[in-house]
Amino acid sequence: MDGVHDLGGMQGFGPATWPGAEEPTHADWERRAFVLALATGPYSAHGFRHTIERIGPARYLEESYYGKWLFEAELALVETGAITHAEVDAMAARLAAGETPQRTDDPVAAAKLVRALQRRRPLRPPVAPRFAVGDSVRVRRMRPFWHTRCPRYLRGAAGVIAIVHGDDGVPDVDNAVTETVYAVRFAARDLWGADVGDHLVHADLWQRYLEPV
Amino acid sequence: MGGMQGFGAATWPGAEEPWHEDWEIRAFALALITGVERLRRNSSRADREEMAPAEYLRVGYFERWVYSTERGVVANGVVTPAEIKAMADRVAGGHAPTPTSDPAQAAHLLAELRRARPLAAAVAPRFGPGAAVRVRRARPVGHNRLPRYLRGCRGRVERIHPGDRVPGGDIEAVYLVRFASCDVFGDDGERCTILADLFESYLEAA
Numbered sequence: 001m002d003g004v005h006d007l008g009g010m011q012g013f014g015p016a017t018w019p020g021a022e023e024p025t026h027a028d029w030e031r032r033a034f035v036l037a038l039a040t041g042p043y044s045a046h047g048f049r050h051t052i053e054r055i056g057p058a059r060y061l062e063e064s065y066y067g068k069w070l071f072e073a074e075l076a077l078v079e080t081g082a083i084t085h086a087e088v089d090a091m092a093a094r095l096a097a098g099e100t101p102q103r104t105d106d107p108v109a110a111a112k113l114v115r116a117l118q119r120r121r122p123l124r125p126p127v128a129p130r131f132a133v134g135d136s137v138r139v140r141r142m143r144p145f146w147h148t149r150c151p152r153y154l155r156g157a158a159g160v161i162a163i164v165h166g167d168d169g170v171p172d173v174d175n176a177v178t179e180t181v182y183a184v185r186f187a188a189r190d191l192w193g194a195d196v197g198d199h200l201v202h203a204d205l206w207q208r209y210l211e212p213v
Numbered sequence: 214m215g216g217m218q219g220f221g222a223a224t225w226p227g228a229e230e231p232w233h234e235d236w237e238i239r240a241f242a243l244a245l246i247t248g249v250e251r252l253r254r255n256s257s258r259a260d261r262e263e264m265a266p267a268e269y270l271r272v273g274y275f276e277r278w279v280y281s282t283e284r285g286v287v288a289n290g291v292v293t294p295a296e297i298k299a300m301a302d303r304v305a306g307g308h309a310p311t312p313t314s315d316p317a318q319a320a321h322l323l324a325e326l327r328r329a330r331p332l333a334a335a336v337a338p339r340f341g342p343g344a345a346v347r348v349r350r351a352r353p354v355g356h357n358r359l360p361r362y363l364r365g366c367r368g369r370v371e372r373i374h375p376g377d378r379v380p381g382g383d384i385e386a387v388y389l390v391r392f393a394s395c396d397v398f399g400d401d402g403e404r405c406t407i408l409a410d411l412f413e414s415y416l417e418a419a
Contacts, residue, residue, distance in 0.1 A: 003219035004270070009352075009361075013266055057220055061267035141366075143398035145218070152216075156365040157350075192352035 001050070001145060002152055004057040009153030009191070030066035037073040039113055040082075049171070050147035051075050123166030129180040129207070135161045136213040137184060139205065148172045150209040158213055159186040162202060170206055179207045216362030216398070237275040244282045246318065249325045253285025258380075259356040260284045332375035338386035339413055344370045346390060347419040348411065356380045359415045363407075367419045368392040371408065379412040386413045 007013060025031050037048070051072045055063065063071065077083045095101060131137060139154045149171045163183035169175030186201045214220060232238055247253040260281035261269070269277065286292050304310060340346055348363045357380055372389040379385045392407040 001218050003217060004266075011352075012263065053219065058267050058270035061270065141395075141397060141399040143216075143218075143401040145401070152361070189350075191350060193350045196352050 001053050001147065002143065003053050004060050005053050006152050008151040025066070026064075030064075033066040033070040033073065035113075037069045038117070039109060040073050040077055047147075048072055048076075053147060123168050123181065124178065126164055126166050126180045127178075129164050129182075131161045131164070131180075131182060131207070131210065131212070133161050133164060137161060137182075137210040138213050139184075139209055140211055142209075144172060146172055148209075150205060151203065153191060154186065154203055154205070157186055157191050159184040159190070159203075161185075165204065168206070170208065172206070172208070181206050182210070184210070215360040232275065234275075237273075240275040240279045240282070242322075244278045245326070246322055247282055247286055247291075249322050250318070252289060252291045253282060254288045255285075256356070257281040257285065262356060332377050332387075333384050334375055335373050335386045336376045336384055338373050338388075340370045340373075340386075340388060340416065340418070342370055342373065345419040346370060346388075346416040348390075349415055349417055351415075358410075358412065360409065362397060363392065363409060363411075366392055366397050368396070368407075368409075374410065377412070379414055382414065387411070388413065388416065390416070 020026070025034070052068050053060075054075070055068060055071055060068070074083075074085070074088055078085055091101075136158065137160070138158045139150065139156060141155050142148070142150065144150070161182050162185040165181040165183060167178045168181050170177045170179055181204055183202050184205050186203070188196045188199045188201055191201060227233070232241070244257065248255060248257070257278070258281075261277045263284075264272075264277065264280055272280075283297060287294055287297075300310075345367065346369065347367050348359070348365060350364045351357075351359060353359065368390040370388045371391040374387040374389060376384045377387050388411055390409050390411050392409070394402070394405045394407060397407055
């Protein structure tokens with residue numbers, strides 16, 4: 001979906017980093033939100049991102065990073081029928097009234113989650129790559145209605161294959177569908193015009209985003 | 214926001230009304246009067262585009278006008294941010310602002326609004342009707358009328374409009390350019406034709 005989350009190439013959002021930005025979390029609840037989103041899976045990176053992209057645009061920009069994860073966890077649980085929004089609201093009201101939440105410890109679930117996180121998921125070697133290093137490609141124009149990893153600012157731009165990474169699940173479809181992922185090199189001037197300087201932009205792009213030039 | 218998704222319906226019951234609250238009429242008049250009377254700098258769109266992105270999306274159309282009017286009069290030194298805050302605090306505290314009536318100023322404003330401002334004659338247009346053009350890729354600073362979703366797209370000149378002042382520049386020819394939706398959004402979704410008014414400096418020969 002070409003929603004407000006696709007900030008690449010946009011202006012007016014302030015500095016990309018700030019003192020303290022390198023810390024993984026900035027409040028205790030953020031660690032719990034992170035664990036909640038992971039533990040309530042089934043963890044599917046692309047479905048997860050599509051759910052986050054359905055936050056209303058103004059709220060998306062206002063919410064912190066882990067606020068979005070919490071939104072995702074709640075919506076995903078509501079949509080699988082595990083909980084209702086009303087239950088979440090009722091618990092929020094009880095907490096606001098001073099109730100101490102019950103603590104749940106489940107060492108087995110915790111160990112399972114840690115194992116899943118530590119499992120390496122290397123890219124598979126490319127099976128039938130359409131492009132080779134040095135090939136000229138153009139990013140397709142598209143109007144995706146689900147999650148995509150093809151940034152808007154690259155659409156229609158011409159670049160060169162820099163690396164053939166390997167095969168991976170296609171975010172736009174399903175992890176079960178795999179195809180080759182490439183690092184594509186663009187001249188910044190081919191993205192933003194002649195007055196931006198000589199730097200290069202590299203992007204990892206799935207094969208279906210590309211067409212030969 | 215052109216070409217973006219996820220913002221909900223573009224129209225809704227009642228959307229055709231010019232405004233929905235009394236204060237919006239006053240916000241509109243205030244923006245116009247401060248412009249006509251040259252009390253503020255004339256860069257409303259650039260000012261509104263500098264709103265913080267989340268705030269820009271959250272507030273209504275006329276709240277953005279209030280924002281740019283405020284910035285414009287502050288930039289001209291007509292009022293100070295402290296004065297605006299002091300008055301906002303007084304109104305929040307129950308103070309009823311005194312209505313001011315100035316029939317001469319109102320008449321002047323109406324006369325200005327009704328004054329026809331014909332576009333300039335097209336200045337030696339570089340492209341003729343039917344010419345194949347490509348929209349330039351750009352990273353503009355300041356207000357511009359070059360939608361992102363058209364950058365790099367090929368289209369054809371459908372009509373040459375009279376000339377107009379390009380934001381931040383001089384009088385230029387303006388073209389109505391026709392794009393096939395597949396050249397803008399690929400083959401996803403319904404096919405259609407997209408027409409956009411574009412300044413000559415936004416275009417190059419294709």
